[in-house]
Amino acid sequence: MLTQNEKKALADIVGPEWVCDEPVMMDTYAYYMNPEILNKDGSLWLPRPAAVVMPARTAEVSAVLRYCNGVDLMVKPLSTGFHCVAAASRDRVIVMDLKRMDKIIEIDVKNQIAVVEPYVKAIHLQTLLWKEGLNLHVISCGGNHSVLASATSAWGTGLDGPSMSYSGRNLLGVEWVLPTGDVLTLGSAGQGTGAGWFSADGPGPSLRGILRGYMGAFGGLGVFTKAAIKLYPWDGPREIKTEGCSPHYLLAEELPKNLGLFALSFRSAKALADAGYKLGEAEITYADFRLPAFMTALGSTDENLELKRVWETGIFQKVAQYHLIAAVIGCSQREYDWKLKALKEILKETGGVRLPLNEMPSPRFLEKLGPILKFIDDPLFLLRKFPFLQDLLHKLPASKTARQRPQSELFWVLLRHATNTQGNFRPSQAMFTSLGGFDTWDLGLKQAEVISKKKRKYIEQGLLLDDGGDLGCGGTFEHAHMGYLEGIGLYSSQDPRSVMAAGKVIDEAVDACVEEALGIPIAGFGKEMNARLGPHCGDYHRWLAKIKKALDPNLASDPFFYAEPEVEESS
Ligand SMILES: Cc1cc2nc3c(=O)[nH]c(=O)nc-3n(C[C@H](O)[C@H](O)[C@H](O)COP(=O)(O)OP(=O)(O)OC[C@H]3O[C@@H](n4cnc5c(N)ncnc54)[C@H](O)[C@@H]3O)c2cc1C
Known part of the structure; x- marks a missing residue:
């Protein structure tokens, strides 16, 4: 809470209606997605801020910070507040909600x-x-x-x-x-x-x-x-028309012929890695994403029972284990045609398959197919061996409505970024992520493998959801000059043992970063992680502390998710 004087000082800067310290409002700024793995005690709440201010101009932002330099308050900026790193770290922090600066x-x-x-x-x-x-x-x-x-x-x-x-x-x-x-x-x-x-x-x-x-x-x-x-x-459509309703908005019109969306399946992590590099070097892919088998099954179902049924058919594990979704766009039809030709050539070289997107297979169909494919190690063998069959399959007649859903889903995810992040929480209520050092595409795929192994024992104990282990999500960057995959896991926020298992995987992943040279993980921020990782990486924690001290001599900016101005010496 603020004192009356503090509240008045802030109100004088931003206007009284833009300062709030009502407990009910403060609680809305203290509740984030899955905080139980951030909080050491597993609690669901992050600290309540002292107040929320909403400036409209740079001059007001500056005045609030100047004011905080003279008192013991700190500022924590929040833009949309999607992630808990936008929360206050202690009670003498003012959250600066920047919604009014929206131009x-x-x-x-x-x-x-x-x-x-x-x-x-x-x-x-x-x-x-x-x-x-x-x-x-x-x-x-x-x-x-x-x-x-x-x-x-x-x-x-x-x-x-x-x-x-x-x-x-x-x-x-x-x-x-x-x-x-x-x-x-x-x-x-x-x-x-x-x-x-x-x-x-x-x-x-x-x-x-x-x-x-x-x-x-x-x-x-x-x-x-x-x-x-x-x-x-941007050489795609200037505007898109949609039809349908949640959860399946559909593209109302066919996509232009200079844009193609693909689901590519590879036989091994190595083949996926090689294809990623080749596609990058030839500058074929506009967007890509390694969509793990379980996520593919999740995305093709609407509810958990359906998901369980299709997952148990074992088809996704065989067909989509090393699966890359990709968008290809040409600045002209000629360029697109060339890119498609090159894509097919790369698939030939790496044994990849363009999965047919004529229609989304129904769970009932998959359940019928499952027992037949049980005895076939590689259901895509023929398509790999005789790539022309892929062309034939793609040309099979399908109604506009049948094609619409797979095309739309890929378009939303790859190009419109209408990602259903909440959807990932559906199977178990909670999701954690780990590793995610930004380095080469090879190292990204290695990280997926490392985290998959670490999850295995907790999956076997029933503490993490059995997603097959490998939920390595990510893609290539700058035409495969770089690559990135983070290791996702699904746990239950209702079960303290499951929460603990998620925390352990995250912790073991940090050790693996050091022991197996996997780079700085995406969770590698804040005082504790800086101290753990800094000594192995140019002592960067000391540099961060120096920067913090130099730029913020009166500690007016909440340091928690960045760096404290002093480094604690470990004995
Ligand atoms: C399920 C899930 C999936 C995610 N996937 C991804 C992903 O794929 N890629 C990715 O990059 N991130 C991802 N994130 C992380 C995060 O959501 C984004 O980086 C974030 O959304 C950035 O935008 P924002 O407006 O929400 O930032 P906020 O949540 O508002 O802020 C993010 C951080 O930036 C600081 N900040 C915000 N605005 C300012 C400002 N004006 N000045 C100074 N500091 C500021 C905040 O204090 C906070 O520490 C994911 C998070 C979740 C929960």
Whole structure:
């Protein structure tokens, strides 16, 4: 809670209606998805903030931070608040909810740059950009995330990685309210040059490593109030019409002929890895995602009983174990035709199969097929051996309605980022993720394997859901120059033993990062992880502490998810 004086001081800055410390409202900022694995005691609540303020302008953000420098309050910025890293870490923290800063300041079509405020959601910006023949990188938690938050402050991986990389790579400049309240505009737009937002680096050393680095500072280094984002050409449809209703919105019109959506199946992790590299080197894939077998089954069913039935047929385990969904787009019909030809050639070389998407097989059909395929080790053998059969299958007549669903599902996920993240929680109520070091595609696939083994013993004890073990999700980036897979697991938030098992896998995964050189995991943030991983990685925890101390001398920015200004020496 705030004192009356504190509340008045904040109200004087943002206006009384934009400061709130009502307990009922504070609780809504303390409740996030699956906090039981973040909280050491397994509790469902994160700390209640002292208050929530909602500034409308950079000057107000700056004034709030300046005020916090003189009292013992800290600021924690929140853009859309999708993830619990947007929560306050203790009770003397003010959550700065940036919903009122929701403007697209500029879309520079010619130079392919958008300048946005914190509450501009990716899906909204994409809708406008497509009309201009442009696109932006969107992360795979779904299109509702804040473009600015991902680009400046938190992770940034998404399915369009092959063509548009990850969020941090697309940052062309920021307006940054430092923890002291000073405002810094970084890059070509800064210092009143009038040069525009075309580069985040100006003359002299770059500050990008400090403000963003690999994962971002998670709100621990002040507040970003504007971000310039690099845009890319979009040769897909300028507008899409939909029909149907939840949960199956369908594309009302056929996709243009210069755009193809594919479900590719490989026989082994090695074949999948090789294909990823080859597709990348030839710049075939616009977007891709390794969709594990269990996720494929999950996505093709509407409820858990159906899922159980189709999973038990064993078909997904055989057909979709090493499964990559991909979008291919040509800037002309000629380019698309060439890309399709190259894709087929790469599949021949790697023994991959383009799964037919003429129709979504029904659970009843799969149940009938299951017993027959039980005795066949590789049900796709003939298609692998005689690739022309794949063409024949794809050409089989199917009604528009039959084709509509698989095409639509792939389009939503790969290109429109209408990801059903809640859907992943359906089988067990809760999901955790681990590893996810951003490195090579090979290392990504290795991480999936490592985490699959670690999950196995808990699956056997019935503590984690039996998803086959390997829920390695991710894809290639920058035409397979980089790759990324995180190891997902499904647990029950109702069962403390299951929660504990999830925590153990996450913990063992951090050890594996060090022991098996798997890179910094996506959970590698905050004081505890910095201390654990820093000594193995250039002592980065010491550098983070120094940066924090230099930029935030009065601790006005909540350090919890970034770095404390002092490093505790371990004995
Ligand atoms: C189920 C699930 C799936 C996810 N999948 C992905 C994924 O595939 N890829 C990925 O990159 N992330 C993923 N995330 C993580 C996370 O949701 C996103 O990175 C996040 O959504 C970013 O946008 P946001 O607006 O929601 O950020 P918020 O949740 O509002 O904030 C994220 C962090 O950035 C800080 N921050 C926000 N705005 C500012 C600002 N203006 N200035 C300074 N700091 C700020 C916050 O303090 C917080 O630490 C996932 C999360 C969940 C729960």
